[in-house]
Amino acid sequence: MAATEATKAADEAYDVIVLGAGPTGENVADRAHAAGLSAVLVESELVGGECSYWACMPSKALLRPVTARAEARRVPGLKDTADVPLDVPAVLAHRDEFTSYWKDDGQVRWLDSAGIDLVRGHGRLAGPRRVVVDGERVLTARHAVAVCTGSRAVVPPVPGLAEARPWTSRDATSAKAVPGRLVVVGGGVVGVEMATAWRALGSSVTLLVRGDGLLPRMEPFAGHLVTESLAEAGVFLRTGVEVREVRREAPGGPVTVLLDSGDEIIADEILIATGRAPRTDDVGLETVGLTPGSWLDVDDSLRVSGVTGGWLYGVGDVNHRALLTHQGKYQARIAGAAISARARGVPILESDRWGAHAATADRLAVPQVVFTDPEVASVGLTAAAAEQAGYRIQVIDQDVAAVAGASLYADGYRGRARMVVDLDREVVLGATFVGSGVGELLHSATVAVAGEVPIERLWHAVPSYPTISEVWLRLLEAYRG
Known part of the structure; x- marks a missing residue:
């Protein structure tokens, strides 16, 4: 058949x-x-399924022009040519092509x-x-x-929210036009990626987070560096706030978002990115x-x-x-x-x-890349998760910008790397990288974590010079002291 x-x-x-x-x-x-x-x-x-039409493929098609332009702005000889608005119809058409036009x-x-x-x-x-x-x-x-x-996507039971027909992740990746004003609720991966994309495409974006920072399941420095970048891009971030009520008087009309602080925000669309069911x-x-x-x-x-x-x-x-x-x-x-x-x-x-x-x-070596500017790439356990699991650990942090490959990659490169080591077995439990292009570093870390490669053997995995991957050598040197 x-x-x-x-x-x-x-x-x-x-x-x-x-x-x-x-x-x-x-x-x-x-x-x-x-x-x-x-x-x-x-x-x-x-x-x-979801990945092909409403998640991985369309979201990354929206984000790639954003990160490419941001990186070009930091490269001598390209700075002036890259300082132009994105061609929105071309970006959306590129997105549509990667979804096979939802067929x-x-x-x-x-x-x-x-x-x-x-x-x-x-x-x-x-x-x-x-x-x-x-x-x-x-x-x-x-x-x-x-x-x-x-x-x-979960739409929480906030008064008026369902009636206001909010965007979920599906709407955010398939929208046919750029909203003038967009409120994003949620500081996880969907929230920060879509705030990055739609701000670069021309929306005035306000990002509302109930907690005290972005990307709460990752190492804290990842959320801090992404926060700095979003602020520089013009995203308005408010932490420690909750949405109490949402109103939309007419279909297609503006949305009023009422916060627990008593403030009101007026927007054209509201994206809810607060969890999955x-x-x-x-x-x-x-x-x-x-x-x-x-x-x-x-x-x-x-x-x-x-x-x-x-x-x-x-x-x-x-x-x-x-x-x-x-x-x-x-x-x-x-x-x-x-x-x-x-x-x-x-x-x-x-x-x-x-x-x-x-x-x-699933428990010990999950890799993930957040396609913001800068990128965030992580695998395995964070330092906090490793300590909670009872491991005796050492945490090694390095400035990615200190390696020659990062300096060549972009002027003013900003990034950070962390390696979490199990001291009893001397193997890597987790690694996190933040910076332009670090997503391509992640698989080496995934192999190290999933393979439980001894630190002494990792010394023989020589990173090519001058690449950003040389940060591995800096991490190992810092571990040895």
Whole structure:
């Protein structure tokens, strides 16, 4: 059966049924199929999911011209030519191209070439190993059902907010025009990235944060450096405030945002970037003894806890382990391997924490890049998280601007690097880099953390001169003292 539409039949049977055809679901199905199992994807929206159409791809397409211009302004010979407004129609057209104009034909062709079936419609569990699509079509799984339905933006219950039709992350990445005034609520990754993008595209942006700083889950200096840059770009940042009420008198009209301080802010749009919730409220969890709308509790092989028979898997955002596309794809590879092993009767070693069937990196080696100016790149544990976990650590900080590669990269380069070392094993537990271009440094740190590479061996990984990666040498020298 082709991916374009699996033929309709009573109780169609597959080895593996996957709910959700985003990157996570696609990879679960692909890994299962590669192992010789039949697989079907059930999707109610676009094949390719949130990342392809409303998150990773469109947001980075919006941000790349912003960071490229900012970097060019710091390079001799380009400063004057780069000091011009962005071509907004060109940026938005570039964004649209990277979303394939919100059409999934290319993704469907890939499924077809991979031999994976597609059923369009809303799939719900209907008891063990059973899925009903749009209330009438019944699919049964011989071995596994994987819930890969992702997450959605949360709109908090603030009076008037829902009626004001706020932007969520989907609206912020797909908007067709630049709002004159934009209020962004939330200081996490979505909030700072979208504040960066829309300010550069011409919006007057006010960023409201309930806490005392930006990027609270990262090392504190990351939020401080991004705050400085946003302020220089003209973003108005207010911390320690909460939105008490939102009013929009007419559709398309201005929005009034009332704060707990008593202040009012008038804007054309308000973006809510305050958190995510699992898309599990209508996937039939109650039919297998689970709570609708809940995050799925899974083991390291991504198998859902508390379900008799061990046939249900929760992969990607739905399990709340690491809400990142690349981690969802990583989990999908682990889940696919575990499903195929169990289908063949191959025992899975629970104690093999870095083995083929354990998503250990979700706990110890999650990489993430925030595409602001400057970039923030981190992997593994922060110093605070390592101390909380009981490790005996040493924290090493270095000024990235002190290495020759940074000076060549841009005049007035600003950046910082941190390495968190487990003193008992002498391995790197975590690393954070802030500065232009540091996203490309991150994989070396990820290898060091996931591979638990001894510090003494890292001395033999010689960074090329003159590159920004020479900061690794500075960190190791500071550790040795």
